[in-house]
Amino acid sequence: MRRARGRAGRRVRPAPGSETLAELTEIATALGHALRGADRITDRYQRVRRMARLTLAAEMQWGLLPGRGHQGEGYRLAGQLEPAYEVYGDNFDWTCGPRRLMMSVTDGMGQGIEAALLTTLAITALRNARRSGAGLDEQAGLADEAIYAQYGGERHVSSLLLRFDATTGDLFLVDAGSPQVLLMRDGRVRQIELEQQLPLGMFGNTAYTEQHHRLRPGDRLIVASDGVYASRSPSGASFGGTPLENLVRSTRMQPADEAVRTMIRGLLEFREGLEVTDDAVVTCLDWTG
Numbered sequence: 001m002r003r004a005r006g007r008a009g010r011r012v013r014p015a016p017g018s019e020t021l022a023e024l025t026e027i028a029t030a031l032g033h034a035l036r037g038a039d040r041i042t043d044r045y046q047r048v049r050r051m052a053r054l055t056l057a058a059e060m061q062w063g064l065l066p067g068r069g070h071q072g073e074g075y076r077l078a079g080q081l082e083p084a085y086e087v088y089g090d091n092f093d094w095t096c097g098p099r100r101l102m103m104s105v106t107d108g109m110g111q112g113i114e115a116a117l118l119t120t121l122a123i124t125a126l127r128n129a130r131r132s133g134a135g136l137d138e139q140a141g142l143a144d145e146a147i148y149a150q151y152g153g154e155r156h157v158s159s160l161l162l163r164f165d166a167t168t169g170d171l172f173l174v175d176a177g178s179p180q181v182l183l184m185r186d187g188r189v190r191q192i193e194l195e196q197q198l199p200l201g202m203f204g205n206t207a208y209t210e211q212h213h214r215l216r217p218g219d220r221l222i223v224a225s226d227g228v229y230a231s232r233s234p235s236g237a238s239f240g241g242t243p244l245e246n247l248v249r250s251t252r253m254q255p256a257d258e259a260v261r262t263m264i265r266g267l268l269e270f271r272e273g274l275e276v277t278d279d280a281v282v283t284c285l286d287w288t289g
Helices: 018-038 046-051 058-062 112-131 136-151 242-250 256-271
Strands: 070-071 075-082 090-098 100-106 159-165 172-175 182-183 188-191 211-214 218-224 280-287
Touching: 058 070, 058 112, 075 090, 075 100, 075 256, 090 280, 100 280, 112 136, 112 159, 112 218, 136 159, 136 172, 159 218, 159 280, 182 242, 188 242, 218 242, 218 256, 242 256, 256 280
Parallel strands: none
Antiparallel strands: 070 075, 075 280, 090 100, 100 159, 159 172, 172 211, 182 188, 182 218, 218 280
8 A cells, every 4th residue: 555645746645643742742751751860860861951051040940940830630730930041930830740839930039049049938838738638728827837937028929829729620729918819711811809818928926728629621720920021112002910820821823832832932022132130930830621
């Protein structure tokens, strides 16, 4: 039997079957885990990926990141931090199970090493509380106390904490600062209005409360730091509001990992080469149901 030929007489290879795709997926997953594990014992792959030398603050911030994405049973998660080589304090963190996850997006005050040290303390305190079984409200309270004990209220960390159950669609949030939450449902984008609570470390004895929302299958949740929605173009126009919502809407056919890259590219295009003066963090959670 002759193979089908495309234009100019080129042979068209048949599409891989389901068994081949499953095998390739397994190989790619194993390779990803191997490379992730290799980062803990060698600098080889880190050096290959870098096009320039990181600042010390950026090295600290990137060392905190959990990865670029994760796919669970019924959900997909992705995140991106920009710029890559010099950062000011924005970060994200998550822990994922088969059908549940917890995530935080943080923004420490200041620049350079001071901001990196503050953010490191905040994320470590949140992880410590989370790993001891604390809920979102207790995580925020313990991190608040740790930051206040170190800085006495002179510095604080804007944070958003999130817990999601992919079995039920239940979403719990603690809004302790500036990150915004956008929901895309049926092609429409709106901001989820949350009760704003005090940033972590401002007073040290703050009581935080969770808020509850319920997602529907097919919903997309975007969390963006102020480096995204507060960014401005050379003419002074704000990226928040309609430009940001339109950009989120444009990602509706993209998977989560591609969506966050599209949003970062859209932000940089909006700034038209204007020097970046703040970090930008975008995370994307899709509930596939």
